[in-house]
Amino acid sequence: MTTRAGVVIISNVKAVELLRARVVYSEIAFAELVLWRISKPLAGSKHRYKYRLAYVVRGKCVVRYDNESGKGDHRHYHGRESKYAFSTAEKLIADFQHDIARWNDENSHS
Secondary structure (H helix, E strand, O other): OOOOOOOOEEEEEEEEEEEEEEEEOOOOOOEEEEEEEOOOOOOOOOOOOEEEEEEEOOOOEEEEEEEEOEEEEEEEOOOOOEEEOOHHHHHHHHHHHHHHHHHHHHHOOO
């Protein structure tokens, strides 16, 4: 994975990009991970991170973790959305990778 630092504005909140990576798993599957440290928590979150992590298979997003302003931390798995209990950026990425492995295991017949 690659990292690069930069400062941007996200909804009038100063942000420093901590991670932007595309991980290719196969010809039909890849993950994109984007993580920023922000100056103040987004509405609905208690931490100073903004993120979007997506696992795409055959052009369809099958696993996604994100935190929209006002909506808070949540994950999408098999078309269902559920709350996500964010603790650290490292745990977020580990949980995302675990869900990728789980999705691949559950869908190995496809």
